[in-house]
Amino acid sequence: MEIFAIFISAIFVNNIVLAQYLGNCPYLGCSKEKSVALGMGGAVIFVIIVSTCCTWLMQRYVLDPYNLGYLQTIVFIVVIAALVQFVEMFLKKAVPPLYAALGIFLPLITTNCAVMGVAILVQREGFGLLESMLWGVAYGLGFTLALLLMAGIRERLDTCRLPKCMAGTPIALVMAGLMSLAFMGFKGMGQ
């Protein structure tokens, strides 16, 4: 039941993109096609799990004992960036098919604020390691859902006749705003 609540909360009520406004760049940049959106979503889920784990350990065993909490943001940036590079190298060697599938998306995620945001959010809430990673998965799924929905809409938009001034990014931003409003409806479910 607990797990179910986590997933509902992270995917719908506190959706990382549509309710917390994190990770907007891939949300607009990688949502032109569903397949690309899925690839990006998969890569983000994967990286969030690994990075949440690493940053949690970092916080627990380095930052907290030495009272370095004020360095949290910059330390997490360095850790995540290095981690993604490491993961990329590892995948290239060990799991070439996965590297080919995630290849283009991994470098994009090095400085993704959704990944960073989840790492900081779970610290703020004070979750345990396992719980943090579970939240990470759930937030990642929410991110994927947002991207997929957006990609679906934009694929349909391509076949619509739009005023020239609205075509492309402007209409995408309007859609993003409307979707965010729609997700606000889930707020009532929360707590």
Added chain:
Amino acid sequence: MVFVSILTLFALGLAASIVLAVASRVFHVKEDPRVEAVLEALPGANCGGCGFAGCEGYATAVVNDPSVPANKCCAGGAAVSIAVGELTGKTVAEAEPLYALRRCDKLAGKVAPRYQYQGMPSCAAAALMRGGTDVCVYSCLGFGDCVQACPFGAMEVRDGLARVDRGKCTGCGACVAACPRGILELTPQRGRVAVYCNTRDKLRAVMDVCDVGCIKCGKCVKTCPARAVRLEENRIVIDQLQCLSYGPSCGEVCVSGCPRHILRSTRKSDAPVEDAATPPAPAGGESSRPQSRA
């Protein structure tokens, strides 16, 4: 406090860089340096004309797979083929330079529109609407799906008819795949005769809709001494290589004999001028326009 912060980050950065440096050694994947060299030799247009997903895909394949020939890059032409051949140690059979021939001349044929189309400005969409917007169901629709597909800016739509700039066309075939009517056809640049009709209809069905439509009289098929002209699936098809190997001694009887003016010599100026606006081969005196189409 400042000192502690700097020291912490320095230590962290150092640790990360050491880990990454070690990892780059441990997880080093041996990549063939030739792949990068080939990739640099390729034009980088990612047109897909070679049949691979982008230039990188072809570079990887041509280096690793001995059965992939070095002359697949049609965008780069002979110079790139030779460069790729040198890098990969493959012998280069020179690729025949191709261009996309538009097998329709509906302006000359005065093909009338069938209905007022107000949908999406795309050939693919218009072709789905009861066989297209023209009375001829094989005609060029002129919404420019080929223009969008062309990575080299060689296509253009003027007066509702797609035009191919033979000078810019590299023969990658992106437009051929994009055309829902199958009007565009890859043809050797040095081909002597081109077919300007794509219809599969016959006789009255053609005469009613177009002044220059192929009625399948079969005269060209019968008169060609090289047997290079054939009727395939109700379309006139020229085996260009056979035609070229026979040579010009036939005097192009198919062109002079065609009662509907569908077969046209590509060198004489009765080929649509727009298509040969910038001839790739050194050729002079082609600038005279036979007819001006408003």
